[in-house]
Amino acid sequence: MSNRNDIAFEGLSIDGVRVKGSAGDVTEIFDPSNGKKIATVAQASVTDVEHTVEIAHQRFIKGTWKSMNSRTRGQLLQKVADLIRDKLDYLAKLESQNAGKPINAAKGEIAAAANCFEYYAGAVNKIYGQTIPGAADGSLLTFREPLGVCALITPWNFPFLITSWKVAPALAMGNCVVIKPAGVTPLSALALADLTVEAGIPSGVVNVLAGPGSLTGEALIAHPLIRKISFTGSTEIGKHIMKVAADGIKRVSLELGGKSANIVFADTELEICIESSLFSAFDNAGQDCCSRSRFLVEEKIFDLFVTQFVDRTKAMKIGPTNLEETEMGPLITSQQRKSVCNYLDVGDKEGAERLCGGDIPEDGVLANGNYLTPAVYVKVNADMRIMQEEIFGPVVCIMPFKTEEEAVTLANNSVYGLSGSIWTRDVSRALRVARAFETGMISINSSSSVHIEAPFGGMKQSGMGREQGMVALEHYSELKSVFIANE
């Protein structure tokens, strides 16, 4: 692994080796917190995509990986988990510098990625088929078979973690993978490929092709030997991927955008709720698909909640990403900050009242980064664009409700359905609302959406398919029925 104090050149990872792209194109990679260049990364051309998918396909049909006995395959995945833990500090620094994450958050994500590999290491020998009591004279069995070469396309907000959520179950099932990381955050996926080689996973099983979505991504999703596309990113690109996949009847999993609700009833433990809601809204500077960016607060405590939440928002420690105490870092790029600022203009013009935030630090240590102070809106209505569209930045809208029914109606008034929280001490109400809420994941008295043991994914335009848990293995495999005649 390269020394992170230098401007590293990072080659593509093809067949276990780091190589330049065949066209010689490169991308410069910058630290979002200070604008400094941290690496130059090769870009994969269409020729590189064709070559890599062909290699991965050959490795798949050769069968070294898919036919490896389950204990050995599990041990190699466990080795990846161990290597991630050994190199946690290095990987966290890399992720922090590339994706603009406060170092403590980056450490947590890397540790979670190790847990993910460990989970699927243990899952490899727990993938069962069925014996079916059929009417015919013989035996009916089912097997779970790997799919072949899977294209894994990831976004920039949780680069290492989301890549791990895809790679670990895909490998556990015996597939080969080609990873296409987001253009601005390719570094940790390349590091992961190196770790799989170091762990002893055969070459060509894990490949990484950095490059722009419009070129590298397009060539990958259209390639006829790709059997499955697992995509995490915007709903807009997700729709496009589904259309392209239709041509080859490729399997598709989509983890897309969100506009999740945070429903706060008056009987909540307010202090705990506010601290946790702050995290759910502004974690990763709001660039989180599960961000609870629509707060629905029971009218009886609305003013108190708003006062306390705004006070805490103003006190957030926004700072350099290498400091342990930093609570919120920069946005990923200046373009992303501009896009968020455009939404602030929209919110202001729509007549919502901005109680704080939306400032760009112009002096001092933060001035060269893509920082933006967190914004809180009140006097919003359900149909405003800032209440309906995914802003993907540190912007929260808070709206009052009177009854439980109204809270559910408002929460469901969205094309998205990814995540959400309910805050109440009334267990029956919590469960009633959770069942009525059209969303893939919900937490009660918590802001947590991610549990490696449980399905992760969205309803409505937030996606299809699920990651994590044992169910993810189904999305990286086909079910095969076998009938054995008695004679």
Ligand code: NAD
């Ligand atoms: P994006 O859709 O712009 O890009 C995602 C990935 O797709 C990148 O690797 C990009 O290069 C690639 N891509 C772009 N165009 C492509 C094309 N034509 N063909 C193939 N690949 C293409 O998303 P982003 O800006 O990187 O990430 C932010 C979005 O991701 C937000 O909408 C967020 O909600 C969503 N997201 C969802 C989840 C989830 O689990 N539901 C998790 C994280 C992020």
